[in-house]
Amino acid sequence: MTLPSLTELRGRKLDSATVGPGTLSLYRMVVSLLFTCHGAATIMGAFGGPMGGKPPAGQWPGWWAGLIQLVCGILVFLGIGDAGTRLAATMASGSMAYAYFDVHQKHALWPIENGGEASVMFCWSFLLIAILGPGSLTLTSALSKLAPAPRPGGPGGDRRPVRVGPRARAAGGGTGPGPVGWSWGSYGVLRGRRGPTGSPGVRRRGGGGRAAGFQAGDRDPEG
Secondary structure, three states: OOOOOHHHHOOOOOOHHHHOHHHHHHHHHHHHHHHHHHHHHHHHOHHHOOOOOOOOOOOOOHHHHHHHHHHHHHHHHHOOOHHHHHHHHHHHHHHHHHHHHHHHOOOOOOHHHHOOHHHHHHHHHHHHHHHHOOOOOOHHHHHHHHOOOOOOOOOOOOOOEEEOOHHHHHHOOOOOOOOOOEEEHHHOOEOOOOOOOOOOOOOEOOEOOOOOOOOOOOOOOOO
16 A cells, blocks of 8 residues: 655545555545554453453343443454444444433533544444445455455356457468367467378467367367
8 A cells, every 4th residue: 555645645635545545445444444443442351450340241231232342343453344344333433323322412512522422433433434445454355355256167257159360270280261260268378280281280379289278078169
């Protein structure tokens, strides 16, 4: 990931297209990490524990709120795919909206008065992630890059015959307008044809009289 420099951003309008999806991923990870810390403090007593003490397991709503913060925070931080990250962010946003109106709002009108600033900021931050998506730095994208590419001709390989141009057809030794010079998908081997005198056609890209890698029962594309 390459972030734009200050020189490149100077005089340009800052939007999602300018800063790139990598910046959105950094925003997602910072917000979710802070959210996870709240959940860890509530559930496990980490970082000194929550204000008012650690709630008993299963107590509503404090313990369940901490569980949502811990689980959803980890899932959003990792980026478990586009749909999974959006769903976890939506749950996190909804839990903070519930926390604000059920716990804080009844004490005063403004968040600065009722102590609900954190709930409001987390609510809108996760709502933004749910709308815009996780960005480019996700666990799913990292695993997809580490996965080995399918071998040519193996499971999932491209086996569609592709016709080549007239020069390759002529070099293959064909005498008529038939489909001379086929390649068998990603096998990368062209099938030669014997000339009118029985001499073998020109070998191309490692192929001889018959394309390497053909399996028993495969239909010859030249008939």
